[in-house]
Every structure is written in C-alpha cells, then in structure tokens.
Amino acid sequence: xxQVEQRPPHLSVRxxxxxxxxxxxxDPNSYYFFWYKQEPxxxxxxxxxxxxxTEINEGQGFTVLLNKKDKRLSLNLxxxxxxxxxxxxxxxxAPGGNYKPTFxxxxxxxxxx
Amino acid sequence: NAGVIQTPRHKVTGKGQEATxxxxxxxxxxxxxxYRQTIVQGLEFLTYFRNQxxxxxxxxxxxxxxxxxxxxxxxxLKIQSTQPQDSAVYLCASSLDLWHSQNTLYFGAxxxxxxx
Numbered sequence: 001x002x003q004v005e006q007r008p009p010h011l012s013v014r015x016x017x018x019x020x021x022x023x024x025x026x027d028p029n030s031y032y033f034f035w036y037k038q039e040p041x042x043x044x045x046x047x048x049x050x051x052x053x054t055e056i057n058e059g060q061g062f063t064v065l066l067n068k069k070d071k072r073l074s075l076n077l078x079x080x081x082x083x084x085x086x087x088x089x090x091x092x093x094a095p096g097g098n099y100k101p102t103f104x105x106x107x108x109x110x111x112x113x
Numbered sequence: 114n115a116g117v118i119q120t121p122r123h124k125v126t127g128k129g130q131e132a133t134x135x136x137x138x139x140x141x142x143x144x145x146x147x148y149r150q151t152i153v154q155g156l157e158f159l160t161y162f163r164n165q166x167x168x169x170x171x172x173x174x175x176x177x178x179x180x181x182x183x184x185x186x187x188x189x190l191k192i193q194s195t196q197p198q199d200s201a202v203y204l205c206a207s208s209l210d211l212w213h214s215q216n217t218l219y220f221g222a223x224x225x226x227x228x229x
Contacts (some may be wrong), residue, residue: 043204
C-alpha cells in the first residue's frame with residue numbers, strides 16, 4: 001500500500017525565515033494531495049488541497065509544490081511568523097472509490113519571534 | 114454546523130479498565146474515520162466506515178479494540194483492558210463521501226486517553 005514519509009519531524013525557524021516541509025510517497029497513482037495544520041490543542045484543519053494536474057499551488061503565505069516525477073510534495077511557508085507554529089501533516093490519496101488517505105507522521109514547526 | 118464532536122475530551126483509566134470514546138460526525142457526511150495520534154508514531158489509521166458499514170479496520174489492534182457505527186449520527190471506539198501503551202489522542206474525522214477521494218477530512222478535537 002501507499003507509504004508516505006514526511007521530513008523533518010521537527011523544524012525551528014526564526015520569524016521571517018522560510019520553513020520547508022517535504023513528503024515523499026510511493027504510489028504513482030496518487031492524485032490528490034492535502035496539507036493539514038494542527039495548532040496546539042486544536043484539531044487538524046485543511047490548509048490546502050491540490051490535484052495531480054497542478055504543480056505549483058499558492059496560498060496565503062505559503063506555496064505547495066508537487067513533483068510527480070520524484071513523487072514529492074512540499075510545503076513552503078514563506079516569511080514564517082509565530083502564528084504559523086503548529087504541526088503540519090501531508091496526506092495522499094489515489095483516485096477512485098473506497099479510499100483511505102495516507103498521512104505523513106507530521107512536522108512540528110516552531111517559529112521564534 | 115458544530116463540526117465533528119468527540120466526547121469526552123479527556124479520559125483517564127486504570128490499567129485493565131475499559132474505555133469508550135464517542136464521535137458525532139458532521140451531519141450528512143457518509144464516511145467516518147478513526148485515527149490515533151502519538152508523538153512517536155504520528156497519525157495512525159485505525160478504521161473507517163462508509164454509510165455506517167465498516168470498510169477497513171486494518172489499523173485496529175485486533176484483540177482489544179473495536180469500533181461501531183450503530184447509526185449515521187455517531188460512532189464509538191471501545192478499548193477493552195486498556196494498557197499504558199494505549200495512551201494517545203484518538204481522533205475522529207468525517208468526510209462528505211468516501212467514493213470521492215478528493216474530499217477533505219474534517220477532524221474532531223480528539224479524546225486524550227491516559228492509562229495509568
């Protein structure tokens with residue numbers, strides 16, 4: 001089955017720096033990719049959902065990159081601020097029915113003022 | 114829309130006792146998932162239901178864990194004879210339709226289980 005490896009498990013950056021998180025997956029049929037954010041004490045919330053057809057996706061203060069050739073999904077938080085401190089999880093799923101998304105183990109990000 | 118509701122938020126049990134965790138999915142969502150979250154293992158899949166039917170329980174420890182969804186408005190995760198290694202945050206999530214793998218999972222706040 002699908003395997004998702006997320007790196008790094010912990011990341012500490014200064015305010016204004018970039019924070020880069022990467023997930024590699026194994027199933028070449030994977031088509032839907034998700035990033036979830038979990039703030040301390042809160043539930044996971046969707047940050048962005050991307051489809052296999054789009055390689056670069058921009059959100060507010062972050063960019064999601066998809067490299068299908070290398071089977072790599074990345075989240076780049078540009079100019080991180082302390083409010084970005086949270087755990088981030090990637091998830092991957094294949095098209096079709098009866099799926100269950102496969103999650104990475106998560107990255108705990110701390111942004112220091 | 115209150116989101117996915119999990120109760121209790123915290124549960125403390127003694128070793129060997131039973132723990133039942135409750136989840137109320139978002140109304141209209143047909144898929145319900147259970148995950149276990151620990152610092153060491155991250156987010157571990159346990160089981161999921163579609164239209165109340167169990168679809169995949171491959172992540173469930175077979176001997177002491179069981180999950181049910183008796184109606185579309187709630188699901189339970191039962192752990193018998195709890196052990197200290199069961200201590201974790203148990204997350205429930207629901208999704209609009211399992212047959213569309215692009216659908217977002219909506220997570221509850223979780224139940225923190227502590228086994229003493």
